[in-house]
Amino acid sequence: MESLGIYFLLLAAVIAGWILGRLTAVGGAHKARHSKDIFEDYFVGLNYLLNDEPDEAIDTFIKALEINSDTIETHLALGALLRRRGKVDKAIKVHQSLLARPGLDKSFSDSTRLQLAIDYISAGLLDRAERLLNEVLSEDSASKWDALRHLITIYQTEKEWEKAISCSKLLLTNSTYKRESELRAAAAHYCCELAERLLDEGHDNKAREQIKRAFGFVxxxxxxxxxxARIEQRLGNFKSAIKNLIMVRTNNPEFVSQVLGPLAECYEQLQNLPEFEKLLTNSLPEEPDVSVVLALSDLVKSREGDEAAIEFLNDYLMKKPSLIGLVELLRLQIPKAGTEVSSNLNLLQQMVNNLLRKKPAYQCNHCGYESRSLYWLCPSCQKWDKIKPIVDASVS
Ligand SMILES: [Zn+2]
Structure with missing residues (x-):
């Protein structure tokens, strides 16, 4: 059973409701009969619970509890429980019937609308949820902060980045959320999404403005x-691109594999590959990442030829065995080997490649999700910035 504690809390609420009913029923025969009905429903519900039929138990409890100011919170809890058990249609009915009650206290009306909006989000009825949440937002009550959080979820799902940014900015004006790093990270990514869209459309300068906005959040x-760095490179500002890429490598060494390609291109454009080689050689002792070694091996190869690159790779692999390094070594050695040895090495290269193809290159450090591609938003736990390259994933 999902959460025994919640059911027994609900039971306690039903019992409390029944006792209250008894107390208020002292003066009237009709009310006394009513409290007797509740008492019977309570036992029916309890029976369902004991028989491990929680859905039927929840239905019975909802029926048993008359909606009044003492029981609204219990109804809200039951509705949320139904939703968590996947009974979204029933949860929607519970919350809609609560909302339909005339004279519902303002704070309960807000809580109910928020719960109904979450039901709609769970059911994929995003436009209805958005309408309801905007209604709460426009009333400027204490619930508007919760409404904003849910609106951000909707806009993120619908890729309405500008609206998601507006809601995030508003939420960040609240001192409770001001320093919430996940909220700021998400907002920075919304700006990046806009920047990438603008880049695809060829609006480099407008994309740069979005990046400035992203840095405002993180x-x-x-x-x-x-x-x-990509924008600067596209505009031919190679030195500026290099500066940004080096900053990524310095502040986030685990992302070094992401910057090496563009760094090599920029240094090549500046016809300054020796400077690139110096940068990599200096960083090797502190970042013995195989991607750095491969980039260096490429440079050695183009400067001094295959033999020098083979010697360089051999040296590295002796200190730190790596499958990716081995594949590169085989690639360099196969053309130099005799026919028979070369076919054996080819087979070995194929086997190692197959092994590597099965290995994940990235992992979410929140939920453990693994992938071959870099996702900024984890497809599994839906958190931003949690997926990182697995440093030297090939070492075995
Ligand atoms: Zn995750």
């Missing part, structure tokens, strides 16, 4: 820095 955000 200074030095990795994705924003990578996009900014």
């Amino acid at each position: 200074r030095g955000n990795v994705r924003a820095s990578l996009i900014l």
Whole structure:
């Protein structure tokens, strides 16, 4: 059973409701009969619970509890429980019938609308949820902050980035949320999404404005820095691109594999590959990442030829065995081997490649989700910035 504690809390609420009914029923025969009905329903509900039939138990409790100011919170809890058990239609009915009650206290009306909006989100009825939440937001009550949180979820799902940014900005004006790092990270990514869209449409300068906005939420955000480097590179500002890429590598060494490609391109454009080699060689002792080694091996190869690259890779692999490094070594050695040895090495290269294809390159450090591609938003736990490259994933 999902949460025994919740059911027994609900039972306690039903019992309390029944006792209250008894107390208020002292003066009237009709009320006394009514409290007797509740008492019977309570036992029916309890029976369902004991028989491990929680859905029927919840239905009975809802029927047993008359809606009044003493029981609304219990109804809200039962509605939320129904939703969590996947009975969204029933949860919607419970919350709608609560809302339909005339003279519902303002704070309960807000809580009910929020719960109904969550039901709608769970059912995929996002436009209805959005309408309801905007209604709560426009009334400027204490519930508007919760409404904003749910609106952000909707706009993120619908990829309405500008609206998601507006809601995030408003939520961040509240001192409770001001320093919430996940909220700020999400807002920075909404700006990055807009920047990438603008880049695809060829609006480089407008994309740069979005990156500035992203840095307003999180200074030095990795994705924003990578996009900014891409913009600078596209505009031919190679030195500025290099500066941004080096900043990513310095502040987030686990992302070094993401910056090496564009760094090599920028240094090549500046015809300054020796400077790139110096940068990599200097960083190798502190970042013995295989991607750095492969980039260096490429540079050695183009400067001194295959033999020098083979020697360089051999040296590295002796210190730190790596499957990716081995594949590169085989690639360099196969053309130099005799026919028979070369076919054996080919087979070995194929086997290692197959092994590598099955290995994940990225992992979410929140839920453990693994993938071959980099996702900024984890598809599993829906958190931003939690997926990171697995440093030297190939070492075995
Ligand atoms: Zn995750």
